[in-house]
Amino acid sequence: MRAFAEDQNGGDSQIEQVSPESALCLLEDAKPKHQHISELASSQNSCGMAWLLLSLCKKDKLHLPLQALDLTRCKLSPSKLFFLLDTLPECVEKLTLGKAAVRGKALPRLRDFLQRLEKGGQGQRDNTDRDPLSSLSLNGKGKEKEDEGGSSGVPCLKSLRFSAGSLKAADMAQIFPVIPSTVESLTLTGNFIDEKGADSLASFLRPPHAIALRTLILDRTGLTPKTLGIVCGALRGPNAWRPRIQTLSLEGNKLGGFKGLAGLCDWLRNSVLSFLRHLRLTRCIEGEASGVQMLAEVLMAGKVKSLEALDLQESFIGDGAAVLLGGALNVSCLPQMKHLDLRGGGVGEFGAKALISALASPDRPPLRSLHMILEGVTEEDAQSLGALNLQGVSGSLKVSLKGNAAVSFLTEVKKAPVGGAVCSGGRGPGAGRSLELEVKGSGSYETDGKVLSAFAGALRMGRLAGLKEFSATGLKSGLAKERRGLWEVLKCVPLPILSGLILIDVGLTDDDAAVLGEIVNSSRLSGLQILDLSENRELGKGGVEKLMNSVSKSERGLPFLEVLSLGKTKGGEGVGALGSILCRGKLPTIVSLGLESSGLDDSGMGVLGGAVRQGKLSRLRSLFLSQNRFGGGGGGG
Known part of the structure; x- marks a missing residue:
């Protein structure tokens, strides 16, 4: 390898020979990661260096931790981009493509590239001509090493992601059929799927295309009840193909109520997704609980016993659905359930009762994380909630309580074992559980005073170390003694996540504000x-x-x-x-x-x-x- 040497005047006076061994040692010592190579490959000014690194890895002359390549921000022309992609070494398993690899003249090249990956290298560029990199080797025997079986195969692609906005719905019909059957994870987040796109995706889910597919991410793809129904219709019928999908994410798609989840629930009911482990429905359902209620019925019937994680954050759940979810929270229906997120809306008195009862049962699933928002909790259920032992379960609880319900909850929290209370700080698996507590005035001086005293007592005993937010509204004003007691506790009790x-x-009053200022001055808040x-x-x-x-x-x-x-x-x-x-x-x-x-x-x-x-x-x-x-x-x- 040659390099320019500068003369004393700063000009290029001669060309000196640099040994291949020195060049390779320099590259290996730099230890570039896949993020660095992705950045190099995205620019006209540095793509040559990316090609060099990829070529050396492909010829097994340079060993780098190169499992992924992200071309989201790539601005190369189609010819340069796919010249670079044809150089990918076998170790690359994850590929992210942006607009430059998908749009316009790049589309037919992308199809050819994906087809070559599927065929295991057929149609690759003829490598019989001597390559300028063939002489590079740490031991100086590059050609002999290649002759002895040096790797020149194509990657076995396992993860394919199209960056947000890179994929046009009209192009999906051309791309989905040529996605390699080795792909285990397909991510289409932020790419709009219309009816034709849904048809193309439905076809992709049929064999032989999706035989290895384990993860399907369709977040914020504009799916509607109709388009999701088209996708789900691909695998309908008693003899339909059963994909081995383990993770399905539909986050951010406005699916409404009953109709939106009908196709998905039909899949689950008929064991089309019998291997499903993770289901994410974050921000999917607004103002209609019937969809979640249908899902809860399927879960309660024990149709998805493989499910380990269910995410309904910011989706409307409703009281009726929460009651059914409570009925499903046992080892006979959901024996593998470990992660449950119910931070949706509409869980009132009856739903809270069912969920709290299920969590208090010895037959509850082996939960590791739990997130809930509960409203309208009665005094009896608040007492049960405060008494829950959630040792080994991390997560969060947001609960709104009024009067005696708040007193009962806080009284039980004070009795809870260290590390087992519903609001427990700390680190490590299951150690962190945050609490957002809202207490509302009861209209009674005596009861409101008890609420403040119980809250101060729980703080003093260290049972609210995970307190994230405290909200008190409409308490009686004549409780100066109880407020002073609370301020004294706040002066000395650390609340690290408040x-x-x-x-x-x-x-x-002004006196309260002055004491609050003292607490701030001590950096407690x-x-x-x-x-x-x-x-x-x-x-x-x-x-x-x-x-x-x-x-x-x-x-x-x-x-x-x-x-x-x-x-x-x-x-x-x-x-x-x-x-x-x-x-x-x-x-x-x-x-x-x-x-x-x-x-x-x-x-x-x-x-x-x-x-x-x-x-x-x-x-x-x-x-x-x-x-x-x-x-x-x-x-x-």
Whole structure:
């Protein structure tokens, strides 16, 4: 191999010979990873180096951990791109293609390339001519090594992903039929599938194309009840082909209710997906529970015993479906279930009862992670929820409780064994369970006081180490003693993941705000992202100034705070202190600021205007200023 050597004047004076061994040692010492080679291959200026590395790997003269190649951002011409792809070594198993490999003149070349992969190398470029790389070898015997059987085969492609927006629906009919039968994972995320595309995908799922397919990712592909029905119709009938798909993801497709999941449930009911282990239906169902209810009926009938993970996050579940899911949560119906995400909507009293009962049963599946959102939980069920032993199960719980239900829940949490409570911090498998707890006022001084005392007690005993958000709304105002008890606990108990503190209409006064400031000053609440103190009518200028002065004096301030609300208080009168800490950079991430009906005047508007001019509110997206008494000149321009 040759290299230019510079003369003393900086010019190229001669060409010196560099040994092949030295060149290879340099490349191997650099240890480029597949991410680096993917980046090199994506640019006109560096694709030659990518070709060199791929060629050396293909000829077994360079050994790199090259299992994947990502050409999402590739801007090469079709001729250069496929010249590069023809050089892929056998070790490449995962391939991601962008627009440059799919659109226009690249499409027929892509078809040829995929067909060559399927045929195991037939049609490859004739390699009988002497290759300029043939002399390169660490032992100086490159040609002899190749003659002895050096590898020159094509990759056995196992994973194929088309980057978002790269694949046109009209081109799917040309691409799907030539996808190699070795592919185990196909990802079409972000590529719109219309009816013709659904027909093409349905054809692909029939043998011999999908005989190795284990993972099918169809996230955000615009699937509708009709197009999903077309896909599912491909494998209908008693003698239909049964693919060995283990992971199916439909995240972000608006499938509606009953009709949207009808085809999928038909697949499951008739054991078409008898090997299914992971099913993701995140953000698929909005406002209609019938689809999830149909799915729950199939699960309850024991038709998908292989299922290990079910994700219904942000999909509407509903009370009736939750009742059926509770009935399915046992080892006879779902013996392999390990990961369950029920952070959807509409789970009320009856659904919560069924789920809590199932989780308390000794026959529950071997769960490792669990996420739930529960509303309308009764006092009896709240007690059972607080008593759950979830040792070894990670996850999250968001629950809304009122009055005695909150007291019962927190009382049982205090009794829970360390590491077994529904809200347990810590690290390691099953150690982290976060809690978002909302408590609502009962209308009774005595009951609301018990809620605050029980909450403080659970904190003191370390049973709420995983508290992520605490929200209290509408508690009686005459509970100064109970609030002081809570503040004292917060001063000394670490809450490492607490990101939301929402205290709306709970009777906070200036004294409470001052103590809250002391807690902030001790860096106990430095991780807060949401601080909502709205609708506390006794919170005024003095309290806000003391709170903000404490933030200013603290070492870290509130570096992650995104939402601050002082609406419907008298806190707008103390906005001068808020402006001061904004200008000092103590609230660098604020996105939403609520000062509606807070007594804000022209002077306060001038302070906010100054913060804007200094660029201290550059991230602000929402500013609420209605029902204040400032005039037209307060903002100061």
